[in-house]
Amino acid sequence: MTKVSIANHIRRLRFEHREMTQQELAAKIGVSRQTVNAIETGKYWPSLEVAFRIAEVFGRRVDEVFDYSREGRR
Amino acid sequence: MSFREKSAWVALVAIVLVSAMYVFHVPRVFAPNPWAMTALVVSLVAFIVIEVVAWLVLRFRHPQDAHTPKDELERLIELKALRLAMYVYVAGSFLSTFVTVHHVRGSAQMLGACLLVAFIVAGIVNYTARIVYYRRHA
Numbered sequence: 001m002t003k004v005s006i007a008n009h010i011r012r013l014r015f016e017h018r019e020m021t022q023q024e025l026a027a028k029i030g031v032s033r034q035t036v037n038a039i040e041t042g043k044y045w046p047s048l049e050v051a052f053r054i055a056e057v058f059g060r061r062v063d064e065v066f067d068y069s070r071e072g073r074r
Numbered sequence: 075m076s077f078r079e080k081s082a083w084v085a086l087v088a089i090v091l092v093s094a095m096y097v098f099h100v101p102r103v104f105a106p107n108p109w110a111m112t113a114l115v116v117s118l119v120a121f122i123v124i125e126v127v128a129w130l131v132l133r134f135r136h137p138q139d140a141h142t143p144k145d146e147l148e149r150l151i152e153l154k155a156l157r158l159a160m161y162v163y164v165a166g167s168f169l170s171t172f173v174t175v176h177h178v179r180g181s182a183q184m185l186g187a188c189l190l191v192a193f194i195v196a197g198i199v200n201y202t203a204r205i206v207y208y209r210r211h212a
Contacts, residue, residue, distance in 0.1 A: 031145035034076045038147060038211040047146055 007067040010040045013058045029053040077132060077139035078148050079208040084128040086201035092121045093194050110183070114190070151207040159200035166192025 014020040026036045029050060038044035039054075046054070055062045096117040100110050133140040144152070170188030177184065 032076055032078075032139070032142065032148065034079075034208075034212060035145050035147040043211050044147055050146060 003071045005069045005071065006045050007042065007069070008040065009065055009067075010036075010054065013060070013065065017058060025054070025057060028057045075212075076208065077136045077142075078144070078151075079205060080132055080136075081129065082201045082204040082208065084132065085125060086198065086205065088121055088124040088128065089194065089197045089201065091124070092117045095120065110187070147211060151204055151211070154207060155200050155203035158203045159196040162199045163192055163196035166195060 010025075014022070014025060022036045022040070023033045026033045029036075030053070031050060035044065035046075039046050039050075051062050051066060055065045058065060096113055100107055100113045167189060170185055170192055173188055174181070174185040
């Protein structure tokens with residue numbers, strides 16, 4: 001059984017971008033603040049579109065914002 | 075608590091309140107009752123009025139959130155909750171038909187009442203599921 005895990009660096013990136021608030025990031029990517037919080041805390045994995053928009057806001061590549069890892073056997 | 079979650083709470087409270095009012099005025103829901111249709115229409119109007127008033131109050135308190143279109147997580151939550159409610163309603167419909175056919179005094183009115191109960195329970199499941207999913211993602 002393969003266990004998929006997607007971590008992210010949104011909290012750190014927000015801090016590096018003049019301590020951008022979740023509300024500001026939410027407004028830039030067109031989702032609610034609650035959704036940004038769910039993504040940041042790993043409770044929700046965003047669609048590719050939202051992932052690209054987040055990366056675009058921080059001027060990074062998607063794989064610099066999100067870490068994909070697999071554990072266990074297939 | 076987000077604007078959508080508050081809206082779900084309002085809808086849940088409204089549906090429970092109106093259903094309780096209906097059962098209070100039509101105690102024997104499954105038996106023939108001349109006031110059943112009138113009570114149903116009044117309950118429906120009361121539900122719409124409560125929903126509209128509460129939505130206006132929420133919109134006044136959160137003007138920015140009210141104008142923001144639903145995002146992908148909110149749409150996903152709505153779909154998941156609606157799917158659960160659909161299962162409940164379909165199961166309730168089959169059960170209503172079964173009960174009406176096999177009941178000694180089964181009638182069209184009884185079938186209607188059973189379907190109404192299934193519809194209300196499905197509505198409660200819908201809004202409860204939304205709240206649970208919103209809390210889970212909070």
